[in-house]
Amino acid sequence: MALNSFMKLFMPKDKVFYSLFEECADNVEKMAKLLSQVVNEPDFDKRQQVTAQMEDLEHANDELTHRIFTELGRNFITPFDREDIHYLASSLDDIADYIYASAKKINFYRVNPNDTGFHKLAEIIGQSACEVRKAVGELRDMKNMRLITESLVKVNSLENQADDIYDMSIERLFATESDAKEVIKKREIYQVMETATDKCEDAANVIESIIVKYA
Amino acid sequence: MALNSFMKLFMPKDKVFYSLFEECADNVEKMAKLLSQVVNEPDFDKRQQVTAQMEDLEHANDELTHRIFTELGRNFITPFDREDIHYLASSLDDIADYIYASAKKINFYRVNPNDTGFHKLAEIIGQSACEVRKAVGELRDMKNMRLITESLVKVNSLENQADDIYDMSIERLFATESDAKEVIKKREIYQVMETATDKCEDAANVIESIIVKYA
Amino acid sequence: MALNSFMKLFMPKDKVFYSLFEECADNVEKMAKLLSQVVNEPDFDKRQQVTAQMEDLEHANDELTHRIFTELGRNFITPFDREDIHYLASSLDDIADYIYASAKKINFYRVNPNDTGFHKLAEIIGQSACEVRKAVGELRDMKNMRLITESLVKVNSLENQADDIYDMSIERLFATESDAKEVIKKREIYQVMETATDKCEDAANVIESIIVKYA
Numbered sequence: 001m002a003l004n005s006f007m008k009l010f011m012p013k014d015k016v017f018y019s020l021f022e023e024c025a026d027n028v029e030k031m032a033k034l035l036s037q038v039v040n041e042p043d044f045d046k047r048q049q050v051t052a053q054m055e056d057l058e059h060a061n062d063e064l065t066h067r068i069f070t071e072l073g074r075n076f077i078t079p080f081d082r083e084d085i086h087y088l089a090s091s092l093d094d095i096a097d098y099i100y101a102s103a104k105k106i107n108f109y110r111v112n113p114n115d116t117g118f119h120k121l122a123e124i125i126g127q128s129a130c131e132v133r134k135a136v137g138e139l140r141d142m143k144n145m146r147l148i149t150e151s152l153v154k155v156n157s158l159e160n161q162a163d164d165i166y167d168m169s170i171e172r173l174f175a176t177e178s179d180a181k182e183v184i185k186k187r188e189i190y191q192v193m194e195t196a197t198d199k200c201e202d203a204a205n206v207i208e209s210i211i212v213k214y215a
Numbered sequence: 216m217a218l219n220s221f222m223k224l225f226m227p228k229d230k231v232f233y234s235l236f237e238e239c240a241d242n243v244e245k246m247a248k249l250l251s252q253v254v255n256e257p258d259f260d261k262r263q264q265v266t267a268q269m270e271d272l273e274h275a276n277d278e279l280t281h282r283i284f285t286e287l288g289r290n291f292i293t294p295f296d297r298e299d300i301h302y303l304a305s306s307l308d309d310i311a312d313y314i315y316a317s318a319k320k321i322n323f324y325r326v327n328p329n330d331t332g333f334h335k336l337a338e339i340i341g342q343s344a345c346e347v348r349k350a351v352g353e354l355r356d357m358k359n360m361r362l363i364t365e366s367l368v369k370v371n372s373l374e375n376q377a378d379d380i381y382d383m384s385i386e387r388l389f390a391t392e393s394d395a396k397e398v399i400k401k402r403e404i405y406q407v408m409e410t411a412t413d414k415c416e417d418a419a420n421v422i423e424s425i426i427v428k429y430a
Numbered sequence: 431m432a433l434n435s436f437m438k439l440f441m442p443k444d445k446v447f448y449s450l451f452e453e454c455a456d457n458v459e460k461m462a463k464l465l466s467q468v469v470n471e472p473d474f475d476k477r478q479q480v481t482a483q484m485e486d487l488e489h490a491n492d493e494l495t496h497r498i499f500t501e502l503g504r505n506f507i508t509p510f511d512r513e514d515i516h517y518l519a520s521s522l523d524d525i526a527d528y529i530y531a532s533a534k535k536i537n538f539y540r541v542n543p544n545d546t547g548f549h550k551l552a553e554i555i556g557q558s559a560c561e562v563r564k565a566v567g568e569l570r571d572m573k574n575m576r577l578i579t580e581s582l583v584k585v586n587s588l589e590n591q592a593d594d595i596y597d598m599s600i601e602r603l604f605a606t607e608s609d610a611k612e613v614i615k616k617r618e619i620y621q622v623m624e625t626a627t628d629k630c631e632d633a634a635n636v637i638e639s640i641i642v643k644y645a
Contacts, residue, residue, distance in 0.1 A: 073642055108597065109604070167323065174324070180395035180610035184617070187399070212288050382538065389539070395610035402614070427503050 025136040032129035091203035098196035117169030155204040162197035247344035306418035313411035332384030370419040377412035455566040462559035521633035528626035547599030585634035592627035
């Protein structure tokens, strides 16, 4: 990463945004993969270890986001609208926050992650993060519009699937869990996981508005 | 609606925003009326049917909102500030979302809608949506400033009433409902309904900022 | 205050923003001190009286915020970016809202405020509001950058402490409280108090972006 940062000093100033966005989106995808590990890991201590790795990636993304905002304050020339850069950076940061929060709350509340709702939502988050990373990667040259559009459509469809899984999970939870405190805990985790897919959709929407203007 | 859309092709490009906003606001008002039906309908299956009608209107509004954003990306000339157009469209979309969510959650959680809090909040939402629709309808010619201002004042006052009803409903709920799971369900529905009136206030606030600038 | 307002008529128009921001930040700090009184007051009626004082300050801040937005609509010359003025005003307004809501909910839910979590969070909110007030006070001449920066760093660190206290409080609540309805009530109050420190951080972040641009 040191070399990476060093090389950016020689980049045309408006290219720096692409690299920063790509690093963010890569981290988000890695975090989503670790979340799938967390919900499939029966051992509490191992879950904690994976979550610690997620925390490191989340901190790295915080710094990348901060750098994007600093560059935005400095650069007069930006590759796309300043507000779109701001909003895309915020969305990617939000996805990272909610993915990390999902794992953290599972450990914090000491709920059993062996739950169909958790498994399915983690799977959707993983697919959605992958499509966001693909779409972000295509922003640099904007040659393959069909590829970007396909990814954005998938992110929207995955968000709808997440809504349905959320509803089914809540329905089952109220029907089968007699301990109201457990209901409160699991409901909060479902909500945070579902919000992660909403934030992927936010990122997709801003990418759509970027390509509409610059295509 | 097909004819309606066809006619818009011949409109001066900046007039299209008024028509789109009016259609949105009309749909919102219709949805609010259907919500009143839902909370006054003792039969579950009939509630589901009314909610399905609300879903159609909600989808129609999603598309209208999308068209407003597309027009905004296309048009250099807009009748008022681009950010105000963006924010008004988002507010109207949010009102529709929360009205629909209120009905959906009542069915989903299978709570009994025969509840003073639900009835009163649905009544307030109906009045508020009606005032928003009136104010939006006056934007086109901006001749009757007193009428717009009256509607905006009413929306603000209705939002305050909704806060009080929300507080009273929550107080009664905690005092009388012994099943904590029922508390969780009804509290969420009260919150969603109260948020619908907040979103009406957001719409009123952006309309106020529009008329302050252009009056 | 009448004299204060009278004097502002003779101020250079762009100076009015500093005075309005300073009044807002002073009120926020006063409200935070009153919140500490509320959580340390064993008598319900006295808590109600202190909360009524907070309500007055909250209304005063609503009006100040409204005046900032009106001035923003009027003035072509502003001391810093219009969007930063808008965002700083909104953040200060949000802090006031969440501080007031914390006290209001403690009374409303009739929970016993003699709780380590409430005490510690009120303490953090008080410190954070004090640092925000200091930073806002330095915006007028921007001479003492080190002082502003120190305050902003403290606000960020206090927000992290609030997160940890929130987590510990929730953990203890789920472990020790057997009544799920009490869990729901106290959890909501912890959330509102923690959000007050988030809003202080939002204010700190916009102040940071102002001094980055204008230093």
